[in-house]
Amino acid sequence: MRAYDIILNKRSGQELTGEEIKFLIDGYMSGAVPDYQMAAVAMAVFFRGMTSRETADLTMAIVDSGERVDLSRISGRKVDKHSTGGVGDKTTLVVGPLVAAAGAPVAKMSGRGLGHTGGTIDKLESIPGFNTALDKETFIEQVNRIKIAIGGQTGNLAPADKKLYALRDVTATVDSIPLIASSVMSKKIAAGADAIVLDVKTGSGAFMKTVDEAVTLARAMVEIGSKVGRQTVALITDMDQPLGRTVGNALEVIEAVECLRGQGPSDLRELCLELGSYMVCLAGQADSAGQARDILVEILDNGQGLAKFKELLENQGGDSRILDDTSILPAARKTIAVTAQADGFVTAIQAEKIGVAAMTLGAGRETKDSVIDLAVGIKLNKKVGEQVTKGEPLAALYVNDEDKGTIAAQTVLDAYSIRPLQPETRKLVLGLVTSEGVTIY
Numbered sequence: 001m002r003a004y005d006i007i008l009n010k011r012s013g014q015e016l017t018g019e020e021i022k023f024l025i026d027g028y029m030s031g032a033v034p035d036y037q038m039a040a041v042a043m044a045v046f047f048r049g050m051t052s053r054e055t056a057d058l059t060m061a062i063v064d065s066g067e068r069v070d071l072s073r074i075s076g077r078k079v080d081k082h083s084t085g086g087v088g089d090k091t092t093l094v095v096g097p098l099v100a101a102a103g104a105p106v107a108k109m110s111g112r113g114l115g116h117t118g119g120t121i122d123k124l125e126s127i128p129g130f131n132t133a134l135d136k137e138t139f140i141e142q143v144n145r146i147k148i149a150i151g152g153q154t155g156n157l158a159p160a161d162k163k164l165y166a167l168r169d170v171t172a173t174v175d176s177i178p179l180i181a182s183s184v185m186s187k188k189i190a191a192g193a194d195a196i197v198l199d200v201k202t203g204s205g206a207f208m209k210t211v212d213e214a215v216t217l218a219r220a221m222v223e224i225g226s227k228v229g230r231q232t233v234a235l236i237t238d239m240d241q242p243l244g245r246t247v248g249n250a251l252e253v254i255e256a257v258e259c260l261r262g263q264g265p266s267d268l269r270e271l272c273l274e275l276g277s278y279m280v281c282l283a284g285q286a287d288s289a290g291q292a293r294d295i296l297v298e299i300l301d302n303g304q305g306l307a308k309f310k311e312l313l314e315n316q317g318g319d320s321r322i323l324d325d326t327s328i329l330p331a332a333r334k335t336i337a338v339t340a341q342a343d344g345f346v347t348a349i350q351a352e353k354i355g356v357a358a359m360t361l362g363a364g365r366e367t368k369d370s371v372i373d374l375a376v377g378i379k380l381n382k383k384v385g386e387q388v389t390k391g392e393p394l395a396a397l398y399v400n401d402e403d404k405g406t407i408a409a410q411t412v413l414d415a416y417s418i419r420p421l422q423p424e425t426r427k428l429v430l431g432l433v434t435s436e437g438v439t440i441y
Contacts, residue, residue, distance in 0.1 A: 003027060003037045010044040018057040025061040025160050035167060042164070042173040050178035055220060056227035058178065062186035065160035069109070069136070069192035074143045076105045079279045080193035082184060084217070087205040087355040088242035092120045092150070093256035094264075094272040095279065097308035100148035101299045102276075102292070104283030107143045108150045109157070109191045112365070121152045126250040126330055126374035130318035146311050158186040175207070181220035188230075195231040195282040198222075199275055202430065203240030205351020211236060211430055211440070218433040226435045233278050236431035236440075237271060241349040241384050244268040248363040248377015248398065250329040257323055260306040267428055273297065274429050330375035332398035336405045340388040344418040349384055353415035357408040361399055376400055378412060385423060 006020045024041055027033030050058065071078050079099070083089050092110060100106045110120035110132075124130050134142070134151040142149040161183050168174045188196050198221055201207070202214035218234035225232025244265045246255045258264040259272065277292040286292035299305050306323065313320040322328050358364055362373030379396045382388050395412050399405035431440040 003033045003041075007037060007040045007044060010041065010048055013048050015051055016054055016057075018061075021054065021057045022061045022064075025058070025065060028163065029065050029160055038164070039167055039171045039173075042168055042171060042176070042179065045178055046173045046176045049176075052220070052223040052227065055178045055182055056224045059182040059186045059189065059224050060228060062158050062160045062164070062182060063190045066156040066158050066190065067154070068190050069157070071107050071140065071143075071192035071194075073140050074105050074107055076103075077194045077283045078105050078107050078192065079195045079197060079283045080108065080188055080191060081197045081199065081275060081279060082188055083199040084184065084201050084207060086201045086239045086243055087351040087358075088244045088247045088252065089199075089201075090120075090123060090244065090246075090252040090256045091199065091268070091272050091275060093123060093253065093309070094259045094268065094305070095276045096148055096150060097260065097312060098272065098276045098296050098299055098305040099279045099283070100146070100312075101304040101308040102280045102295050103147065103285045104280050105143050106148040106150075106279075107139065107192065108148070109153045109187075110150060111153050120150065122372060122374070123249045123252050123256075124150060124318070126253055127313065127322055128319040128328060130313065131316045134316070142315055146308075146315060148308065148312050149316070150312070153187065153191070158190045161186050177217055177220050180207075180217060181224055185221050185224045189228060193230065196225055196233075197275055197278045197282065198232065198234035199271075200234050200236050200433075201239035202236055203238050203351060204348075204353075205242065205355055206239040215431060215433060215438055215440075218431075219438065222433050222435055231282055232435070233282070234433040235274060235278070235429055236433065237274075238426055238428050238430060239351050240426060242351050242354050242380060243271065245380045245383065246377060247354055247358045247380075248361070249372070249374045250331070251377040251379060251398065253322070253329060254326045257306070257309070257326070260300070260309055261303075262301055269300070270428055273300070330373075332373075332375045332377075333400050334398075334402065334405070336397040336399055336409055337393045338395045338397065338409050338412045340382075340390055340392050340394050340416075340418060341413070342418050343389050344387070344420050345422040346382050346384050346386050346388060346394075346416060347419045347421075347423045348417040349380070350415040353411050354378060354380070357397075357411040357415070360408040360411065361397065361404050362401070373400055378408075382416075385425060387422070388418060
């Protein structure tokens with residue numbers, strides 16, 4: 001078997017065998033298949049695509065490149081959640097405790113942010129003392145005892161994905177559905193979950209800009225899950241504007257706590273209930289998503305979700321006093337107001353620009369080696385559909401570097417569109433993809 005022949009076959013539009021795909025990934029990891037040949041494979045896949053069977057075989061070859069987390073010692077059906085990346089997406093901080101309080105084990109391995117999308121681990125590390133570097137035994141014991149643990153992904157989890165992504169990033173082959181789907185699902189499968197709930201974002205702040213693109217990606221990932229024995233569902237959700245009102249690590253922790261208190265933004269609450277409902281249902285703790293939602297609403301409203309978050313903090317070394325005194329969290333030295341330039345209604349907020357502005361302040365990483373500032377970020381005073389008057393604050397920037405603040409302020413202002421007429425309300429959850437088919441709401 002030669003890499004040259006496999007490249008030629010895929011370039012010609014032929015379907016690769018599982019053995020050929022495994023040969024490529026194993027050879028790439030060992031050095032037998034050099035970068036230039038794997039780049040040719042990625043480009044051939046970009047133009048010719050892959051069948052669902054090929055994509056599943058690619059996913060499992062990537063899984064087999066590293067260790068698999070064995071969660072079999074955790075009692076119950078383990079359900080994982082993954083977001084394809086958004087701005088202001090702090091759902092794990094809310095959904096995890098809610099689902100755990102409902103009796104479903106949440107064994108969550110999360111990543112760090114890169115670019116304009118935030119990472120759960122970065123948010124958690126803004127909490128003084130919080131330890132995300134749990135060893136395997138501690139992780140499993142904690143989930144069995146309190147139903148939840150959140151740790152950072154190990155370097156040996158699907159290492160072929162990391163190597164392949166770095167290659168795709170410099171060869172203009174990132175935006176290939178089979179390659180994206182296998183990248184996401186390889187990490188989820190290697191992390192050991194029995195079932196997976198996917199939050200596939202679409203809109204200005206998402207990788208998938210249209211609903212059709214998001215559905216195509218969601219279907220590919222759900223098909224992978226089905227083919228490898230993981231029950232998988234995907235929600236298509238809106239990322240045309242940031243989720244909630246805060247972007248930035250410590251700021252998002254504060255908003256997550258407010259949500260668990262029943263005081264958070266309505267869109268954050270709604271999305272957490274939707275995602276959590278499917279997690280609880282797949283975990284076997286409810287007979288339907290509707291029943292699961294009723295359970296979660298009660299848990300959220302009676303404070304059990306907040307209590308579970310406190311339990312999570314205390315078990316992983318985090319300072320639980322932040323639940324009553326958020327001044328313990330990192331705080332920026334200065335705030336800058338961004339004000340409306342006209343009367344009217346907010347008709348759009350380009351989420352990606354808000355994310356880029358937050359990254360400019362230091363809340364995100366421009367490269368994987370960037371050091372982030374956990375204190376800085378943006379609070380949106382006005383969101384789509386809300387009325388504003390000229391001179392009224394649209395957003396507040398929390399800054400530690402005034403020069404960066406000046407640049408970010410202009411980016412935030414450019415992200416807002418203000419028009420005389422109030423826009424129609426856009427749905428937050430736009431569709432559902434399961435192994436049975438696609439439902440667009």
